[in-house]
Amino acid sequence: MFTLIKTQGRARRGTFTCAHGGTVQTxxxxxxxxxxxxxxxxxxxxxxxxxxxxxLSNTYHLHLRPGxxxxxxxxxxxxxxxxxGPILTDSGGFQVFSLSSLRKIREEGVYFxxxxxxxxIFMGPEESMRIQSNLGSDIAMAFDECVENPATHDYxxxxxxxxxxxxxxxxxxxxxxxxLPDTVNPGQLLFGINQGATFADLRVWHMKEIARIDxxxxxxxxxxxxxxxxxxxxxxxxxxPHMPFDKPRYLMGVGTPSNIIEGVAxxxxxxxxxxxxxxxxxxxxxxxxxxxxxxNEKYKTDPLPIDPECDCPVCRSFSRAYxxxxxxxxxxxxxxxxxxxNLYFYNKLMEKIRNALDEGTFEAFRARYSGRLxxxx
Amino acid sequence: MFTLIKTQGRARRGTFTCAHGGTVQTxxxxxxxxxxxxxxxxxxxxxxxxxxxxxLSNTYHLHLRPGxxxxxxxxxxxxxxxxxGPILTDSGGFQVFSLSSLRKIREEGVYFxxxxxxxxIFMGPEESMRIQSNLGSDIAMAFDECVENPATHDYxxxxxxxxxxxxxxxxxxxxxxxxLPDTVNPGQLLFGINQGATFADLRVWHMKEIARIDxxxxxxxxxxxxxxxxxxxxxxxxxxPHMPFDKPRYLMGVGTPSNIIEGVAxxxxxxxxxxxxxxxxxxxxxxxxxxxxxxNEKYKTDPLPIDPECDCPVCRSFSRAYxxxxxxxxxxxxxxxxxxxNLYFYNKLMEKIRNALDEGTFEAFRARYSGRLxxxx
Ligand SMILES: [Zn+2]
Ligand SMILES: [Zn+2]
Numbered sequence: 001m002f003t004l005i006k007t008q009g010r011a012r013r014g015t016f017t018c019a020h021g022g023t024v025q026t027x028x029x030x031x032x033x034x035x036x037x038x039x040x041x042x043x044x045x046x047x048x049x050x051x052x053x054x055x056l057s058n059t060y061h062l063h064l065r066p067g068x069x070x071x072x073x074x075x076x077x078x079x080x081x082x083x084x085g086p087i088l089t090d091s092g093g094f095q096v097f098s099l100s101s102l103r104k105i106r107e108e109g110v111y112f113x114x115x116x117x118x119x120x121i122f123m124g125p126e127e128s129m130r131i132q133s134n135l136g137s138d139i140a141m142a143f144d145e146c147v148e149n150p151a152t153h154d155y156x157x158x159x160x161x162x163x164x165x166x167x168x169x170x171x172x173x174x175x176x177x178x179x180l181p182d183t184v185n186p187g188q189l190l191f192g193i194n195q196g197a198t199f200a201d202l203r204v205w206h207m208k209e210i211a212r213i214d215x216x217x218x219x220x221x222x223x224x225x226x227x228x229x230x231x232x233x234x235x236x237x238x239x240x241p242h243m244p245f246d247k248p249r250y251l252m253g254v255g256t257p258s259n260i261i262e263g264v265a266x267x268x269x270x271x272x273x274x275x276x277x278x279x280x281x282x283x284x285x286x287x288x289x290x291x292x293x294x295x296n297e298k299y300k301t302d303p304l305p306i307d308p309e310c311d312c313p314v315c316r317s318f319s320r321a322y323x324x325x326x327x328x329x330x331x332x333x334x335x336x337x338x339x340x341x342n343l344y345f346y347n348k349l350m351e352k353i354r355n356a357l358d359e360g361t362f363e364a365f366r367a368r369y370s371g372r373l374x375x376x377x
Numbered sequence: 378m379f380t381l382i383k384t385q386g387r388a389r390r391g392t393f394t395c396a397h398g399g400t401v402q403t404x405x406x407x408x409x410x411x412x413x414x415x416x417x418x419x420x421x422x423x424x425x426x427x428x429x430x431x432x433l434s435n436t437y438h439l440h441l442r443p444g445x446x447x448x449x450x451x452x453x454x455x456x457x458x459x460x461x462g463p464i465l466t467d468s469g470g471f472q473v474f475s476l477s478s479l480r481k482i483r484e485e486g487v488y489f490x491x492x493x494x495x496x497x498i499f500m501g502p503e504e505s506m507r508i509q510s511n512l513g514s515d516i517a518m519a520f521d522e523c524v525e526n527p528a529t530h531d532y533x534x535x536x537x538x539x540x541x542x543x544x545x546x547x548x549x550x551x552x553x554x555x556x557l558p559d560t561v562n563p564g565q566l567l568f569g570i571n572q573g574a575t576f577a578d579l580r581v582w583h584m585k586e587i588a589r590i591d592x593x594x595x596x597x598x599x600x601x602x603x604x605x606x607x608x609x610x611x612x613x614x615x616x617x618p619h620m621p622f623d624k625p626r627y628l629m630g631v632g633t634p635s636n637i638i639e640g641v642a643x644x645x646x647x648x649x650x651x652x653x654x655x656x657x658x659x660x661x662x663x664x665x666x667x668x669x670x671x672x673n674e675k676y677k678t679d680p681l682p683i684d685p686e687c688d689c690p691v692c693r694s695f696s697r698a699y700x701x702x703x704x705x706x707x708x709x710x711x712x713x714x715x716x717x718x719n720l721y722f723y724n725k726l727m728e729k730i731r732n733a734l735d736e737g738t739f740e741a742f743r744a745r746y747s748g749r750l751x752x753x754x
Contacts, residue, residue: 035702035703035706035708036699036702036703037703037706037708037709037710037711038710039708039709040418040709041417041418041708041709041710041712041713042710043694043695043710043713043714045694061706065702065705065706066677066698066701066702066705066706070677070678070698070702073678074678074680074696074698074699080696080698080699080702081699082694082695082699300443300447301447301450301451303451317420317422317459318420318459319451319457321443321447321451321457322413322451322457322458322459324443325412325413325442325443325447325457326412326413326414328442328443329412329414329438329442329443331412331414331416331418332414332416332417332418332709332712332713333414333415333418333419333420334414335418335709336418336420336709336713337420
């Protein structure tokens with residue numbers, strides 16, 4: 001499934017295959033389609049156009065709406081949204097802890113109220129596996145607790161011990177569901193998730209423990225939740241040596257272009273983040289010279305594309321002046337075009353990172369872009 | 378510019394050419410992109426995909442935002458929105474009378490306040506021509522007063538006499554602007570607009586008067602503003618015999634599929650309406666069996682496309698269940714896909730009307746569809 005082609009320092013160049021799509025080239029950025037659609041009006045077809053290799057959808061949202069049983073009855077998420085490439089579904093854990101109210105965490109799982117209508121819901125490892133099995137994604141994520149930042153060492157320890165026990169239950173239920181004759185996607189993989197807040201000792205202990213359970217890949221969760229960037233990098237540095245070398249590593253919910261370059265430099269293969277689409281919807285665009293705010297008055301009659309270096313479908317056709325007008329006029333097309341550009345930029349960033357790794361020039365690439373891409377122009 | 382190929386009863390099959398695009402086949406439905414974008418997130422490129430022949434933008438809106446001088450400095454509307462086909466701009470009159478507040482109508486034009494920020498603006502025939510010249514559309518519409526419904530005979534008479542005087546001023550200013558060396562679109566045409574509320578005598582008088590002024594086409598304005606459908610048809614019946622036979626006729630802001638079929642039967646060549654896109658954004662979709670509300674519970678797990686008879690990009694890929702989910706989940710993609718289908722439906726309706734005219738079967742087509750397309754399924 002995962003083949004490591006080459007390393008440069010700790011950075012890894014690989015390929016990945018699963019039950020859908022062709023060969024995924026890693027490092028890869030997964031494009032987020034929370035509710036089986038990309039925010040800003042992009043369809044699965046548009047994802048093809050902008051170089052997306054893996055689509056990511058959210059278990060919590062799809063469980064609430066339209067309901068995973070509905071998706072299952074439609075033949076699974078691939079058929080439902082007409083995307084034939086790989087799909088990763090998160091476990092629902094992060095949203096249970098960040099969106100829902102009145103939650104109670106117990107050994108068996110989490111009791112919470114829907115953020116949509118207050119309906120009481122229970123989700124534990126088995127429920128998360130069952131929902132993701134109904135969705136038929138190619139990669140299911142283990143159900144974990146993402147503890148709040150900051151957390152006490154005591155609480156984080158208890159929590160990551162429980163997340164370990166939950167992983168064992170996820171693994172058993174995932175195996176059982178995958179073997180059922182009418183399972184939606186018999187090739188569904190399971191990734192475990194490392195937790196432990198910002199405590200390196202807990203993170204390392206937990207990583208060693210989950211590495212014993214035979215997962216198809218391992219994620220680092222619970223980062224980029226408010227801690228300083230340097231702390232995030234330190235945690236990755238501490239955990240990474242204990243992650244199985246021959247399996248894909250996924251840094252969840254990260255991040256800026258610079259965060260991604262730094263993540264790759266620290267041995268990460270998979271990334272996802274809502275930032276490029278969310279920033280786009282606010283007119284904040286990524287370019288190879290830094291970030292820009294398209295709503296700025298100075299772009300009023302600017303005939304240039306968002307980024308003259310970009311060859312995305314938006315930059316090939318439309319000017320900054322036109323896009324600024326669409327934002328000012330509150331046209332939905334503004335959202336769509338901005339999101340297309342930003343996601344294309346992220347997918348292109350990964351391609352450039354891979355090319356640099358192929359050519360053995362990743363450190364030069366990192367030195368050139370890691371800082372520059374954070375600058376405002 | 379306009380060639381009449383064939384008639385069946387009063388229905389007309391023709392072709393039309395102007396400064397942009399190839400040959401437009403008539404009868405034609407113009408797709409509305411009010412602020413130089415189609416509501417629901419469609420770009421000019423998408424219009425090509427769904428069979429749009431002529432795009433229509435609004436003078437009033439573009440004058441306010443981004444400003445017609447901005448559009449002019451970007452090379453005109455075609456370049457601004459990256460649409461190389463024909464563009465018609467309305468005169469601004471309808472919006473001045475329907476959207477703005479505190480308006481005062483004088484012989485020289487209309488004083489009003491912007492509906493966006495209350496800014497005081499004056500627009501008369503010369504201003505409307507200047508704005509449309511800056512936009513560089515292929516068809517400019519004369520500046521007219523669209524009187525409220527109902528109106529008294531006295532007021533409607535005064536008003537359409539003034540609208541006649543305004544057309545003379547429009548024509549003079551349009552000729553002057555079109556001859557300037559730096560005019561954006563030297564090939565811009567001018568269409569006159571018939572008014573007279575629901576009074577057949579005024580309508581006929583006004584039509585005869587404006588027919589003396591050499592316009593490139595003639596529109597019937599001020600209908601579909603609340604009067605009964607039968608009254609609208611009676612007015613068209615009264616006016617049509619007095620419209621120049623060799624020039625295109627445009628029924629402004631009309632209407633439902635049935636209204637369009639009935640308009641064609643009464644000798645109309647051009648149509649436009651915000652209804653297909655507006656209805657789409659509320660989940661109301663047109664099909665060859667009637668109209669449907671996609672938000673209906675019964676479509677929750679319906680695997681069929683919106684309309685199994687439709688071969689639009691949406692119906693080729695997505696199910697009613699998926700689209701219903703997108704509406705329920707308030708995803709922008711719902712708007713985009715629904716608008717694409719409805720506009721495609723309208724463009725296809727015109728194609729079917731033209732084919733029926735070509736084959737001499739228009740009356741059979743009218744009998745089959747004029748009622749059915751209004752039904753709810
Ligand atoms: Zn771009
Ligand atoms: Zn369709």
